[in-house]
Amino acid sequence: MTKSSNSFRKKPKKSALPPRNTMRVKKGKAPVKPRQPVRQRYTRFKVAVCKNDVTPAQARKDLIGKAGSTAKTYRGNLSALSDFVKSGRGESNVDLLTVVEDEFILFLYEWKQQGKGSARGVWSALLNLFRQNGVKKSFLDDDDVRKAVEGAAANFYPVNKGVVNETQNTELNRFIKHCDAEQLGSCTWCRAKGVQNLRQRVLLAKDFMRGAPIRPGNLKDLQKVDMLEHVSPVQVHVRNPKVKGKDKEIVTADGLKAWKKACSLADSDYVFPRCIDSHLTAVLRHAEVEYGWDQGLVMTVHCLKHTCITKLEQKVEDAKKNLLCGVGTATRAAHYGKKVEKRQRA
Numbered sequence: 001m002t003k004s005s006n007s008f009r010k011k012p013k014k015s016a017l018p019p020r021n022t023m024r025v026k027k028g029k030a031p032v033k034p035r036q037p038v039r040q041r042y043t044r045f046k047v048a049v050c051k052n053d054v055t056p057a058q059a060r061k062d063l064i065g066k067a068g069s070t071a072k073t074y075r076g077n078l079s080a081l082s083d084f085v086k087s088g089r090g091e092s093n094v095d096l097l098t099v100v101e102d103e104f105i106l107f108l109y110e111w112k113q114q115g116k117g118s119a120r121g122v123w124s125a126l127l128n129l130f131r132q133n134g135v136k137k138s139f140l141d142d143d144d145v146r147k148a149v150e151g152a153a154a155n156f157y158p159v160n161k162g163v164v165n166e167t168q169n170t171e172l173n174r175f176i177k178h179c180d181a182e183q184l185g186s187c188t189w190c191r192a193k194g195v196q197n198l199r200q201r202v203l204l205a206k207d208f209m210r211g212a213p214i215r216p217g218n219l220k221d222l223q224k225v226d227m228l229e230h231v232s233p234v235q236v237h238v239r240n241p242k243v244k245g246k247d248k249e250i251v252t253a254d255g256l257k258a259w260k261k262a263c264s265l266a267d268s269d270y271v272f273p274r275c276i277d278s279h280l281t282a283v284l285r286h287a288e289v290e291y292g293w294d295q296g297l298v299m300t301v302h303c304l305k306h307t308c309i310t311k312l313e314q315k316v317e318d319a320k321k322n323l324l325c326g327v328g329t330a331t332r333a334a335h336y337g338k339k340v341e342k343r344q345r346a
Contacts, residue, residue: 061132077125081107096129101139108152119152162297164307175287176203185282189275197265202279204262205272209304211255212236213312216277216301223269227259277301
């Protein structure tokens with residue numbers, strides 16, 4: 001028998017690459033879908049859906065104005081200027097749009113005499129208010145006024161905030177537990193609301209701030225639902241953040257432990273009393289005097305945030321060194337990280 005001529009045809013070579021839009025899958029693994037390109041969605045501007053329900057002035061305020069919590073910060077920057085103008089004019093209510101250059105210069109002079117810091121925040125807030133209301137050119141844009149704003153901080157001497165080390169933290173724990181009730185600080189909120197377990201809640205608030213880099217002003221706004229334990233790492237949702245968009249902060253294991261205890265003592269949706277800032281300030285200042293902490297450092301509630309970030313920074317540095325050395329922190333610090341002078345002394 002003769003073979004068919006078709007049997008002598010060459011078989012096509014197998015390609016070394018997988019077929020298009022497919023990927024090779026190892027046994028026991030789920031197939032991987034091919035990557036699909038994503039394109040920017042195009043939407044046409046529709047005049048028909050425009051509401052036309054605002055005035056140009058309202059639209060300008062919405063577009064130029066600061067959104068969210070930043071607006072609160074801007075209003076806070078203008079409070080001192082408002083009080084100064086009210087006092088100078090002898091009026092109980094003042095529209096800051098009527099502030100003139102001479103009033104602003106006198107305000108900057110008094111700001112300097114009191115040794116305040118930079119007045120740039122006041123200048124920026126007033127400029128933003130002018131622009132919201134359609135004042136495109138004002139005295140705030142003049143070079144002389146800008147130089148006066150910079151000169152307003154000439155008498156300001158910055159002071160570093162303290163960091164609560166482990167020894168000071170132990171002393172602070174002891175002080176909060178055993179100090180007189182007057183040294184915990186007093187406020188009308190506690191008397192009006194009948195706050196219970198204040199001593200223990202102040203202690204837990206301090207421990208939580210050491211485990212989460214949160215600002216004191218945001219501490220009172222925290223609610224039980226703000227802890228995000230389902231994400232990794234665990235984070236807490238910050239209401240009314242100072243920086244727009246930065247509304248989450250990482251929480252350490254110690255911070256989470258303090259949070260859970262504080263939630264169990266809370267008598268409402270808020271985890272801490274609304275006056276917690278003033279009580280933390282009181283115990284820090286009394287403990288500073290009681291135990292003779294370092295002089296020349298500001299010991300306020302904000303220093304607890306500095307303490308937390310300092311500890312986190314040290315952990316990052318330790319993790320980098322451990323990765324390069326291939327050992328743990330204890331081994332590296334006790335053996336490989338020992339200085340030559342200490343080795344010779346041994």
